[in-house]
Structures are given as structure tokens and as C-alpha cells.
Amino acid sequence: MKYAAYCALILLGFLGLSSLGGINEYVFFAGFVILQFVILATAWNILGGYAGYVNFGVPAFIAVGAYTAVVLFKSMSAPLLVQILGGGILAGALGLGVGLLTLKLRGIFFSIATVAVVFILETVVNNWRYVGGATGLQLTRPQDLWFFDSYTRMLFFVMAVLAVLSVTIARYIQDSFLGRGLRAVRDSEEAAECSGVPTLKIKLIACTISGALMGIAGAPMPMYLSYIEPTSTFNLSYSISALGMPIIGGTSHWIGPVIGALLLATLQQIVTVTVSNELNVLVVGVLLVLFVVIAPDGILGLIKKWKQSSK
Amino acid sequence: METILEVNNVIKQFGGFTALSEVNLHVNKGERLGLIGPNGSGKTTLINCISGAYTDYQGSIRFDGGDITLLKAHERTKRGIARSFQIPRPFSSMTVMENLLVPFAFVGGKDGPEQQKEAMAILQGMGLAEKAFVQSNQLSQVELRKMELARAMAAKPKLLISDEAMAGLSGTEVDEVLEILFDLNKLGITIIMIEHIMQAVMKFSQRVVCLDAGKIICEGTPEIIVKNPEVQRAYLGD
Numbered sequence: 175m176k177y178a179a180y181c182a183l184i185l186l187g188f189l190g191l192s193s194l195g196g197i198n199e200y201v202f203f204a205g206f207v208i209l210q211f212v213i214l215a216t217a218w219n220i221l222g223g224y225a226g227y228v229n230f231g232v233p234a235f236i237a238v239g240a241y242t243a244v245v246l247f248k249s250m251s252a253p254l255l256v257q258i259l260g261g262g263i264l265a266g267a268l269g270l271g272v273g274l275l276t277l278k279l280r281g282i283f284f285s286i287a288t289v290a291v292v293f294i295l296e297t298v299v300n301n302w303r304y305v306g307g308a309t310g311l312q313l314t315r316p317q318d319l320w321f322f323d324s325y326t327r328m329l330f331f332v333m334a335v336l337a338v339l340s341v342t343i344a345r346y347i348q349d350s351f352l353g354r355g356l357r358a359v360r361d362s363e364e365a366a367e368c369s370g371v372p373t374l375k376i377k378l379i380a381c382t383i384s385g386a387l388m389g390i391a392g393a394p395m396p397m398y399l400s401y402i403e404p405t406s407t408f409n410l411s412y413s414i415s416a417l418g419m420p421i422i423g424g425t426s427h428w429i430g431p432v433i434g435a436l437l438l439a440t441l442q443q444i445v446t447v448t449v450s451n452e453l454n455v456l457v458v459g460v461l462l463v464l465f466v467v468i469a470p471d472g473i474l475g476l477i478k479k480w481k482q483s484s485k
Numbered sequence: 486m487e488t489i490l491e492v493n494n495v496i497k498q499f500g501g502f503t504a505l506s507e508v509n510l511h512v513n514k515g516e517r518l519g520l521i522g523p524n525g526s527g528k529t530t531l532i533n534c535i536s537g538a539y540t541d542y543q544g545s546i547r548f549d550g551g552d553i554t555l556l557k558a559h560e561r562t563k564r565g566i567a568r569s570f571q572i573p574r575p576f577s578s579m580t581v582m583e584n585l586l587v588p589f590a591f592v593g594g595k596d597g598p599e600q601q602k603e604a605m606a607i608l609q610g611m612g613l614a615e616k617a618f619v620q621s622n623q624l625s626q627v628e629l630r631k632m633e634l635a636r637a638m639a640a641k642p643k644l645l646i647s648d649e650a651m652a653g654l655s656g657t658e659v660d661e662v663l664e665i666l667f668d669l670n671k672l673g674i675t676i677i678m679i680e681h682i683m684q685a686v687m688k689f690s691q692r693v694v695c696l697d698a699g700k701i702i703c704e705g706t707p708e709i710i711v712k713n714p715e716v717q718r719a720y721l722g723d
Binding site for chain 2: 238351354355358360361362364365366367368369370371372373374426
């Protein structure tokens with residue numbers, strides 16, 4: 175109940191912010207990206223953090239969400255919510271398919287297989303003229319703004335709703351049988367099986383949910399940029415960020431990826447504006463190396479240690 | 486006596502190496518069976534075939550009246566086969582109590598306050614009640630061994646396979662674990678014990694089976710086994 179009240183307050187805050195006048199439009203533009211990373215980091219953590227299966231194929235899921243939205247918009251002028259729903263469903267289906275093919279593999283073999291999915295899908299999109307192929311596709315935003323002043327503000331609020339939804343799902347999973355089973359898989363898959371955990375089934379469920387959430391994070395992207403092209407959509411830096419943010423925040427709890435994403439994505443946006451766009455991934459990379467060496471359990475681990483030492 | 490486990494002509498190969506060669510074994514309900522053999526004789530491989538860690542073997546396995554040959558490990562656990570591991574495999578991110586709640590959740594379908602009470606009773610029986618809320622990666626070797634047995638018990642097994650649960654323990658600790666296994670057997674649980682500590686095997690087992698190079702070379706009461714020349718040759722050489 176307390177959590178639901180917090181969520182309602184947060185969403186009200188976002189609604190108020192996006193309705194306020196006198197705020198530079200760039201705030202919402204950057205806010206959209208930060209919230210998108212909250213979803214991506216949270217989604218990655220469901221499989222990567224809870225179960226210990228490192229998915230490097232994040233751009234594939236984002237792209238399925240984004241290109242599904244493009245196809246739905248171009249073919250039937252589908253509204254934004256239908257685009258998001260469609261993107262989520264197809265990305266979830268991709269998660270299930272990739273899971274069926276790869277989740278019997280463990281460790282590095284699974285990770286390599288997920289990278290392969292990115293290259294396969296990028297090749298398909300590069301040769302698919304309906305969605306613009308390698309050169310991309312320009313999109314005209316619809317005039318439907320609900321009651322917002324601009325489309326960017328509306329997308330910012332939609333992303334906030336999706337982020338809260340994603341975090342709520344991750345939190346529910348963590349406290350459920352599924353979360354307990356995934357943690358058991360991460361600690362010892364063989365012992366988990368012998369304790370009655372249907373390991374393949376729960377990994378498939380996690381991969382599907384994780385994929386679907388990445389898909390819904392990608393679906394509003396074409397409308398956000400009014401443009402889509404494969405090189406940036408399938409950029410592997412999404413994988414580095416989606417992996418780095420939970421590791422920096424802490425993978426053991428649903429709040430870890432949220433902390434990591436808010437800190438890092440905000441820092442990235444500041445670096446983009448004040449220094450250079452090229453330094454974005456470097457920021458994540460340097461922090462990732464530092465945290466892996468100094469605090470492998472992330473910020474949450476540091477807080478836990480600090481609490482224990484102050485007792 | 487009613488048979489609970491039947492292993493029929495099981496062959497397990499790793500590439501060109503035959504780890505188990507047409508192994509036949511039966512275990513009676515409520516029995517305490519010792520499984521011995523030198524290193525590399527196929528004891529753990531046989532246990533992995535029975536528990537479902539390996540399913541790519543030839544032959545068949547029947548348990549409690551049903552064919553389990555094609556079942557996965559978690560399905561076999563639900564049928565009533567539980568095991569501990571040669572090298573303890575705790576769920577190290579969880580407390581001892583949470584370790585026990587995994588089988589409660591996935592085998593029994595519930596992990597509420599009642600199951601926590603049951604888990605606590607199991608831990609008390611193992612002398613681990615005080616450690617219930619300790620992180621499992623902070624346990625000593627003997628505590629880890631006991632926790633593995635407790636976790637196996639949380640799956641409410643009919644057959645418990647103890648894979649070298651006494652390895653690396655002191656004499657007193659071995660006696661503690663033996664006592665626990667005797668207590669579990671008194672509850673009606675069939676137990677297969679794999680062990681290198683011969684005194685413990687001979688004290689515990691009603692019947693002993695000796696494996697060598699993937700074949701059963703001898704079976705009988707502990708008294709018969711210790712005098713068997715084939716067993717002596719397997720352990721001491723020609």
C-alpha cells in the first residue's frame with residue numbers, strides 16, 4: 175500500500191513537472207532518456223541480476239520495440255499506446271524465442287548468443303525497405319498531445335509511467351517465487367534444480383519479461399526522435415549501459431538498477447551537454463571498471479557495508 | 486520388502502569414456518544403503534543419473550512405482566528424490582532459512598509462516614536453529630553440510646541421497662552428521678549414503694554396494710563387503 179502511494183506521488187510529480195510552463199524543452203528531452211535507462215537497467219537486472227545470465231543483446235530488444243512501433247504507425251497510424259503494447263509483446267516474444275534457443279547454454283556462451291541476435295536483426299532491418307533500410311526513416315509526429323503542451327512532454331510522462339510500471343514488475347518478481355527461484359539459479363543452478371526449481375521455465379519467464387520491458391522502452395523512440403535508423407538503434411552501447419547501471423547501483427535488489435540508471439544516465443546527459451557526446455560511454459565504462467574492482471556489489475553493497483560497520 | 490528405487494541397465498558415457506556400464510541397482514523402502522568405491526568408480530555419476538542431473542544415459546530408472554528415466558531433476562525432486570552435494574552448493578546470497586524456503590516454495594507450493602515454522606523445526610533437528618537467519622556463505626563446513634541435508638529435507642523426500650556429506654569433517658562432526666542421518670531414516674526416509682569414511686559407512690549401512698570402474702563389483706551386508714577380495718583389490722590394488 176505504501177509502495178502504491180509512493181508510485182502515485184511520483185507519477186503526480188512527473189505529471190506536474192511535464193505540465194509546468196517555463197521549463198526548457200531539453201529537460202524533458204534528457205529526462206526521457208534517463209527514464210528509458212531506468213527501464214532498460216531494471217529489465218536487464220531481471221535476468222542478469224536476479225538469475226546471473228548476462229544479456230548483451232539489449233539493442234535487439236529495443237530495436238524490436240522501436241521498429242514494431244514504426245510498422246504499426248506507418249501501416250495503420252496506430253496510437254502511441256498501441257505502438258508500445260505491440261513493441262512490448264513482440265520484444266517479449268523475441269525474449270521467449272532467444273531464451274528457448276540459448277538458455278540451455280550457461281555463462282559466456284549465453285552472452286555470446288545474445289550478441290549474435292543483435293547482428294542478425296540489424297542485418298534484417300538494414301535490408302528491409304519498408305522501415306527505411308540502412309538509411310532510416312523520417313516520421314511525422316501526430317498532433318495528439320492529450321493535454322500536454324508538446325509531444326516531448328507527453329513522451330516524457332509516458333516514459334515515467336512505463337518506468338514506474340517496470341520497477342513495480344521487477345519489485346514484484348523479486349519478492350515472488352520467481353525471484354526466489356532466479357536467485358537460487360544464480361547461486362547454483364544444479365542445487366536449484368535439485369531443490370525443485372524448474373530452472374529452464376523460470377529463466378524463460380524472466381527472459382520474456384525482461385525482453386518485453388526493453389521493447390516498451392524502445393517503442394516510443396521513433397516518435398521521440400521523429401526518425402529511426404539501424405546504426406544508432408542497434409548500438410551496442412545500450413548493452414554496456416543496461417549492464418553497467420545495475421552493476422553500479424547493485425544487482426541484488428530492485429532499487430539498485432534504478433539508482434544506477436538515475437545517477438549514470440543523468441551524468442551522461444550532463445557530460446553530453448557540457449563536454450562531449452562521445453564521452454557518454456566512457457563515463458559508464460570508467461565507473462563500471464571502478465565499481466567492479468572497488469565495490470562489486472555496487473552502491474547498495476557499499477551502503478550495506480557502511481551500515482554493518484556503523485553498528 | 487517393497488522396492489522404492491530400481492536402476493536398470495544404466496549406461497552413462499562421456500564421449501568415449503564409459504562412466505557407468507550396465508549398472509543394476511535396487512533400493513528398498515526405508516533402507517540405509519551405502520555406496521562405496523574408489524575415486525572415479527562412478528558413484529557420483531550414478532547419483533547424478535538417479536537425481537536427474539544427467540538425463541542422457543541409456544537404461545531406465547523407476548522410483549516409487551513410476552518410470553522417472555526421462556524426468557528432469559526438479560520433477561524427480563517433486564516425486565521425492567532429494568540430495569546433498571559432494572562440494573556444498575548453498576544459495577549463498579540467501580540466509581539459511583531462505584535456502585530451506587526454496588524447496589518449500591517450489592516443491593510444496595508455499596513459503597509462508599507455516600513453512601517457516603516447519604523449516605525452523607528441521608533446522609532444530611539439525612542443530613542449526615541459531616543459524617537460521619545467518620547468511621549461508623558464513624557457515625562453517627559442518628554447518629554447510631547440515632544445511633544441505635536440511636534443504637534436502639525441506640523437499641520432503643522419500644529418498645535422500647547423501648553425497649559425501651562427511652568429507653573434510655572431524656571425528657566428532659562425522660558422528661553428528663551420522664546421528665542426523667539415523668534420525669532421518671527413523672522418520673521412514675530411505676537413504677543412500679556415498680562416503681569414503683569406511684567406519685561411517687559400515688556403521689550406518691544395512692547393505693553396501695561397491696562400484697569399481699563403472700560396474701557393481703559386490704553388494705551385501707557391511708560384514709560381507711569388508712571381507713570381499715574384489716572390494717579389497719579395488720581399494721588396495723593387486
